[in-house]
Amino acid sequence: MTSPTLHSFPPLVATGARILILGNMPGVVSLRADRYYAHPRNAFWRITGALFGFDADAPYDERVAALTEAGVALWDVLKSCRRAGSLDAAVEPNSMVPNDFDAFFAAHPTIAHVCFNGTAAERNYRRLVETRAAMRYSRLPSTSPAHTASFESKAAAWRDALID
Template sequence: MTVRPPLLHGFPPIVGGAPQVLVLGNAPSVLALAKHQYYGNPRNAFWRITGALYDFDADDPYPERTAALIAHGVAVWDVLRECRRAGSLDSAVEPASMVANDFGPFFRRYPTIRRVLFNGAAAEKNFRRLVSGDFDVEFLRLPSTSPAQTMRYELKLAAWRAALQPLRQPSPRSEID
């Protein structure tokens, strides 16, 4: 008898009142689900990268990290609302089990979103396969922050920095007398 993997359910989005960018992962990992936190695997570089870009510590408590993203106009969600998967790899998700989140109402509720950043190829592939609609936003795939993506951290950071640069808060300038 074959045992089917359990049906996994994603999280509600991290979102404030006027986000400018939406970061989309594919589905939460086993560790993320256990911790009830986006990017809960300590080896995932998401919090390290966003902390470096928005000047917070990747080890800050989860509510402080999410508040920092919201303060910088960054929302976080996953493409999949539910799926079956053994383990954490995106390649292990059963295609027939994938149910996407409802993006139409989300984009209507948050019309300030101008850019969607896919956290890796699986998120982009599944969004394009499962989500229909004509959304007036820019879509960009970035290297996955997952530890399964073996790209060096510095290269991941550079790609994410370039994608988020226009959305970063400007540094205060000091005036010279």
Template sequence: MRVGLPPIVGPHPRVLVLGSFPSEQSLATGRYYANPRNQFWRLLGAVLGFDAEAPYDARIAAATEHGVALWDVLHSCRRAGSLDARIDRNTAVVNDIGALLADHPGIDRIVVNGSAALELFERHVRVDVPAVRVPSSSPAATMAFDAKLAQWRGLA
């Protein structure tokens, strides 16, 4: 079993961005969206107006200052490699997103990063906060960056 990362939540979160489960590179480094080919930080930086190339701690600070919290739908699972398609759904353990929302009642929107995260979210999570899917920031998602960014702009 692989175990994911803890949530990143600043003092006044208003939006929770949920991925499916961290990549192998993210798990190895303990950093969200650590694969440099993943467009997450580039998308978030463009939406919120911060330098996507800044050091990780500066990117986290910028995200949380803008009220963005980060987490994943899954707490743990078995998966060969980093592809969401390889997640063994039978071993998946879901994060307690309801408890996170109860602890942070200012979160009034959930943004789900990609179709795999949405499928897991819809199957396993029951919360009263509205959720919207944005195109996956993964390098496996072949949509052009500008097309992704147009849909990610709703995050702000």
């Protein structure tokens, strides 16, 4: 049986963004909610709220505005793929279609740092997208509850990579 084809969200980005955080593909809870990092145990909003000074429990639109006003864009490596469930390991490799990063970077030339939210995002970006020499890249520990490192260790790694 073929897994369903999933489609990611458009990027969240404001003029002048300097950092792009890339996930691999939104999980089931996020896709149903039509919101990035909607799973209540995902640490993304807690970590970015702490780093950029906004309330991680604020309404979604306020969190998005605070993140983008801080110069951070948010997107996923994959535009579409087939996957059963939410795990990156369940993505069918031959189904992966990357987002159009050439057009994205042309429209947002101020982005100089790409951060991968987990190993799968980095692996698939490097496999499917042409790496840009002038860009800085950082792999961060996944904020997913499936990645069992402590919140404190995840937050420290994110702080080290994102806060100059």
